[in-house]
Amino acid sequence: MRSMKTSGMIAGMAVAAIVLAACGGGTGAGNAGDGGTQGGAGGEAKTIKLVAAEYSKDNTKAFWDAFAKTYKDKTGYTLEVQIISWDNLDQQSSTMIQNNQAPDILNLNAYASYAKDGLLYNSDEVLPASVKSDILPTFVKYGTYDGKFYGFPDLSSARAFFYNTDLFKEAGVASPPKTWAELEDAARKISALGDGNVGYALPLGPEEAQGEFSMWLFNNGGTWKDQGKWTINSAQNVETLTFLKKLTDEKLTQNNPARTNRADAFDLFKSGKAGMIIGFSPLAAALDEDGKVKYAVAPFPTNDGSESKTFGVTDYLMAFKKPGNSNQAAVKAFYELYYQKDQINTWIKSEGFLPVTQSGIEEFRGDEKLKVYLDTLPNAQLTPTDDPTWDRVKLAVQQNLGRALTGDPKAVLDELQQTAESAS
Amino acid sequence: MGSVHPLVALLWLAPALLLILGVVLYPAIKLFDASRSEFSITGLRRGDAGWENYAKVLDHPSLGTVLVNTLIWVVAVVAVTIVLGLALAQFLVKQFPGRRYVRWAVIVPWAASLIITSQLFVLLYDYNYGIVNHLLLGAGVIDAPIDFLGDDSWTMFSMVVVGVFVSLPFTIFVFIAGLNAIPDDVLEAATVDGARPRQRYRSIVLPLLRPALMIATVLNVIYVFNSFPIIYTLNDRNPGYLHDTTITFMYKLAFKSQEKDVGMSAAAGIFNVLLILAVVLIYLKIINWREETSR
Numbered sequence: 001m002r003s004m005k006t007s008g009m010i011a012g013m014a015v016a017a018i019v020l021a022a023c024g025g026g027t028g029a030g031n032a033g034d035g036g037t038q039g040g041a042g043g044e045a046k047t048i049k050l051v052a053a054e055y056s057k058d059n060t061k062a063f064w065d066a067f068a069k070t071y072k073d074k075t076g077y078t079l080e081v082q083i084i085s086w087d088n089l090d091q092q093s094s095t096m097i098q099n100n101q102a103p104d105i106l107n108l109n110a111y112a113s114y115a116k117d118g119l120l121y122n123s124d125e126v127l128p129a130s131v132k133s134d135i136l137p138t139f140v141k142y143g144t145y146d147g148k149f150y151g152f153p154d155l156s157s158a159r160a161f162f163y164n165t166d167l168f169k170e171a172g173v174a175s176p177p178k179t180w181a182e183l184e185d186a187a188r189k190i191s192a193l194g195d196g197n198v199g200y201a202l203p204l205g206p207e208e209a210q211g212e213f214s215m216w217l218f219n220n221g222g223t224w225k226d227q228g229k230w231t232i233n234s235a236q237n238v239e240t241l242t243f244l245k246k247l248t249d250e251k252l253t254q255n256n257p258a259r260t261n262r263a264d265a266f267d268l269f270k271s272g273k274a275g276m277i278i279g280f281s282p283l284a285a286a287l288d289e290d291g292k293v294k295y296a297v298a299p300f301p302t303n304d305g306s307e308s309k310t311f312g313v314t315d316y317l318m319a320f321k322k323p324g325n326s327n328q329a330a331v332k333a334f335y336e337l338y339y340q341k342d343q344i345n346t347w348i349k350s351e352g353f354l355p356v357t358q359s360g361i362e363e364f365r366g367d368e369k370l371k372v373y374l375d376t377l378p379n380a381q382l383t384p385t386d387d388p389t390w391d392r393v394k395l396a397v398q399q400n401l402g403r404a405l406t407g408d409p410k411a412v413l414d415e416l417q418q419t420a421e422s423a424s
Numbered sequence: 425m426g427s428v429h430p431l432v433a434l435l436w437l438a439p440a441l442l443l444i445l446g447v448v449l450y451p452a453i454k455l456f457d458a459s460r461s462e463f464s465i466t467g468l469r470r471g472d473a474g475w476e477n478y479a480k481v482l483d484h485p486s487l488g489t490v491l492v493n494t495l496i497w498v499v500a501v502v503a504v505t506i507v508l509g510l511a512l513a514q515f516l517v518k519q520f521p522g523r524r525y526v527r528w529a530v531i532v533p534w535a536a537s538l539i540i541t542s543q544l545f546v547l548l549y550d551y552n553y554g555i556v557n558h559l560l561l562g563a564g565v566i567d568a569p570i571d572f573l574g575d576d577s578w579t580m581f582s583m584v585v586v587g588v589f590v591s592l593p594f595t596i597f598v599f600i601a602g603l604n605a606i607p608d609d610v611l612e613a614a615t616v617d618g619a620r621p622r623q624r625y626r627s628i629v630l631p632l633l634r635p636a637l638m639i640a641t642v643l644n645v646i647y648v649f650n651s652f653p654i655i656y657t658l659n660d661r662n663p664g665y666l667h668d669t670t671i672t673f674m675y676k677l678a679f680k681s682q683e684k685d686v687g688m689s690a691a692a693g694i695f696n697v698l699l700i701l702a703v704v705l706i707y708l709k710i711i712n713w714r715e716e717t718s719r
Contacts, residue, residue, distance in 0.1 A: 090679050091678070091679045093467070094466065094467035094678070094679065094686065095467065096467070097466055097467035097468055098458075098463070098467040098468075098469065098686060113464065113465045113466045114466050116464075117464050117466050117468045119466065119468065196552065205661045205662075205663070206660070206661070206662070206663050206680075207660075207661075209663075254552070255551050255552075255569070255571060255574075256551070256571050256574040256575070258663070259571070259573075259574035259661045259662055259663075260574075260661065261660070261661050264661070268552060271552075271553070273552070388465070391465055391684075392465060392682050392684065393682070395680065395681060395682040395684060396682035398663070398680075399663045399664050399680070399681060399682065400663060400664065401663075402663045403663065403664070419682060423682075
């Protein structure tokens with residue numbers, strides 16, 4: 001009798017231990033912040049959660065931790081910070097929303113689908129008016145879905161044309177190309193040097209095919225979407241893609257550009273074997289740190305020699321509604337602090353990106369190295385991030401654009417156009 | 425010995441039951457739930473989808489390619505692993521100086537994380553500065569570098585090599601254990617009766633190794649079928665589903681493809697579970713059938 005009791009007790013304790021372990025352990029991301037994110041019944045949330053993208057190992061966490069401290073000191077609210085690498089961010093944010101555990105603020109490279117699903121606060125609800133008027137009009141335009149501003153930019157980048165000055169000298173090319181014909185000519189001369197040198201590093205692999213192609217098509221007067229209509233298979237875009245196929249066919253690019261991701265193309269340029277590439281400020285920072293490759297930055301050449309356009313990219317800090325809008329005040333306080341000059345600009349500077357506000361541009365103006373980007377930034381063209389359909393089209397482009405280099409550019413663009421139209 | 429009260433027995437089983445419920449059953453139910461729901465691209469559940477997600481998976485234009493890839497991947501990796509594993513295990517049960525260190529070395533690929541191993545192979549295979557191309561070029565075997573990961577005719581081969589590399593340690597150790605379990609007197613008796621080495625191997629070693637072979641095959645089929653990191657890492661530069669297996673197909677459906685549909689991916693996940701169950705059952709059935717007829 002006694003022994004039965006004892007064994008029963010031990011078993012009971014074992015059960016309790018397992019249950020405890022299960023509760024304590026969690027299963028990774030989605031559960032980390034269950035505790036504080038929901039406000040008390042009908043009350044106001046005192047704690048909000050931020051899920052942020054990891055731009056760099058060194059700076060991202062340091063900045064947000066310091067920010068959370070200042071936020072607590074100034075406003076009394078608590079900010080829980082969770083930092084996730086870009087590789088996992090899409091997957092984890094999707095899981096959070098699936099489990100009804102959306103963070104209060106999410107840092108991502110898309111917002112329109114979330115706005116369409118009615119999950120987000122718009123600027124009238126959480127963004128101080130002075131901040132809205134400080135954000136560059138381009139970014140307000142691309143952050144606006146259905147007449148309301150939801151996609152608040154956290155930082156931006158603009159692409160520019162990088163060329164290896166040593167290779168240019170060796171190949172006898174005097175100045176950076178202004179037109180595509182000149183670019184082709186320069187690429188031919190550099191490729192002719194042999195020894196594994198390639199003229200132009202063209203990454204059309206799945207990682208960022210839409211970025212590379214955007215830069216090219218904007219500089220041929222093309223667009224993804226114009227006046228509310230998809231223009232993916234426009235004559236200019238077919239011409240652009242055909243030109244890229246020609247560069248590939250004539251072996252003026254690295255091997256197999258359709259299967260080259262951006263990171264690999266950057267590595268090739270960093271190794272000094274590529275003559276030209278589309279880069280952005282973080283690439284410049286990496287090149288400067290290595291100090292191995294002599295390079296210069298110029299506006300991207302256009303097909304006909306007209307004025308160069310740049311492709312701009314911005315990521316977003318979007319705010320999720322919670323039942324009873326319990327988190328509204330805390331979220332508003334977050335944006336008020338984030339967009340203060342000493343916060344946002346410190347952050348952007350440490351990560352090596354570009355500002356998103358007028359005041360930011362003023363502050364960055366002094367930096368000679370950033371001049372080429374800053375001049376083009378206010379007129380930068382973006383991909384149609386304000387259209388939720390783009391979130392799908394972008395994926396289709398990443399998975400399919402490369403096929404054009406071994407197939408028919410027009411057929412590939414026709415198919416993408418159809419995907420876009422049927423998804424709209 | 426009094427019999428144990430059923431309630432006490434249940435209490436003793438409870439931890440294990442709870443674990444099974446929590447770790448196996450609950451996720452399975454959630455997966456099934458998800459597969460019958462309609463999701464927005466953001467992951468927001470919109471409502472019930474009935475069997476539509478299943479229909480969409482079956483209708484997917486790349487499904488055929490993916491299934492063929494899966495078949496090639498599993499059969500090639502498991503077959504090569506078993507054959508190589510047998511040979512290496514045979515070698516490692518022999519007595520020789522330094523055997524212990526060689527056995528340790530064999531475990532290493534097993535101990536390293538699959539992602540790290542895969543990344544390492546990406547570097548080895550690299551077109552511009554990979555050591556494999558460097559060696560082959562230096563030895564004069566090839567005139568131009570091979571694009572191991574980007575050339576469609578090489579990609580699957582390159583992935584299978586990595587698959588075999590990481591499956592070998594486990595397989596070898598199963599076989600070493602199996603070989604050590606074969607009693608020496610049986611082999612001695614066969615030698616006395618005049619059996620030649622090949623005969624001894626075919627008529628005595630292999631039949632006695634059957635349990636080890638079966639375990640190695642079933643477990644390897646399951647591991648290799650479910651292997652995600654190798655294919656995902658080595659194939660990440662290739663667009664579409666040209667070299668995907670059902671596992672990476674499922675992942676891409678949820679997060680990378682233009683479908684970006686959690687529901688569809690969950691339905692593909694259900695198909696995966698059914699598929700691997702069917703394969704294992706069929707395999708076990710064949711093994712049993714052979715055992716019965718051989719009597």
